[in-house]
Amino acid sequence: MAGQPHMEVGHARRGGRRSLQLHVMESPCVNICKLDKAGRVCTGCGRTTDEIRRWTGMSKAQRRTIMERLKGFSS
Template sequence: MSNNSPLPIPAILSPCVGICRLDARGYCEGCYRTGDEIARWRSMSDAERSHYMDAVLPAREPA
């Protein structure tokens, strides 16, 4: 007997890497989120989290 239902899409996890200090710009030195973004992360939609992971946070990484 086969199950043809699609597999659930996993939730987007936090980008936290355990280095939790804000730099002079107000970005976390580990994940590059602001304090507000860190606080809101759990209430963000998957689409918003995905946007942060794919575009916003990589753009903040030091060159």
């Protein structure tokens, strides 16, 4: 499984000024976005449609759990 990093943009305040911060978010996405016949699981990365939809809002621990489950998944 060769995942692609996901860039996330955030803003932080430092000394009364807003600064732009970029965070690299690990992702199992391999840019082969195709759902199985039931329309529930991506055949590229193995995530469910719910996991894909919620990915950026998940905690690091939640994403890590899914990444561990997907180890060895290949499309």
